[in-house]
Amino acid sequence: MLRIIVSVVAVLSFLLLPVQYSEASQTTGYITYLWQHYELANINSAFLFRLDTSVPLGCNSSFRYAVDATKPEGKAVMAIVLMAQARGKSVTVVGKSVCDVHGDAETVSWIAVNPN
Numbered sequence: 001m002l003r004i005i006v007s008v009v010a011v012l013s014f015l016l017l018p019v020q021y022s023e024a025s026q027t028t029g030y031i032t033y034l035w036q037h038y039e040l041a042n043i044n045s046a047f048l049f050r051l052d053t054s055v056p057l058g059c060n061s062s063f064r065y066a067v068d069a070t071k072p073e074g075k076a077v078m079a080i081v082l083m084a085q086a087r088g089k090s091v092t093v094v095g096k097s098v099c100d101v102h103g104d105a106e107t108v109s110w111i112a113v114n115p116n
Contacts, residue, residue, distance in 0.1 A: 025060065025106060028092040028114065029053030031085040036069065037102070045069040046102040047078045051093065059099035059106065066105035074101075077108050090114045 029051035037046045047069040054063040067074035084091045091113055095106035 025055070025057040025095045026092065027051050027053055027055070028090055030088075030090050031081055033064075034081070034085070035064070046105070047074060047081075048102055048105050049081050051091070057095075057106070058097060060095065060104065062104040064102075064105035065093055065095060065108050066099070066101040067108050068101050077111055080111050080113060084113045090116055 030053075031049055032052045033050040035046075035048040037048070045068065046066050048064045048066045050062075050064045054065075056063055067077040069075065069078060081091070083089075091111055093111045094109045096109040098107050099105055101107045
């Protein structure tokens with residue numbers, strides 16, 4: 001019986017430990033800068049952009065968002081960003097909490113053009 005109680009307490013104490021996680025960013029703003037990197041050393045063909053309201057969070061130390069410009073989803077985000085900038089529309093961007101496309105820019109999870 002004592003073993004069961006000790007086991008339960010051990011499991012519960014493990015579950016109550018603080019969990020470290022990287023928080024994804026969500027930013028709404030106007031596109032201010034655009035970058036395109038082509039097959040540079042250790043860098044994918046990355047399309048990067050910054051919003052006027054971007055803040056660094058986690059691995060995103062450059063205030064930028066990134067997508068892989070060689071993939072269909074990256075090309076779709078590029079088209080949305082370029083269209084929104086050309087029309088003067090704000091966008092809402094949510095990141096993935098990782099910087100796997102470009103080391104200091106958060107990878108885009110989704111983007112929406114706002115109706116303003």
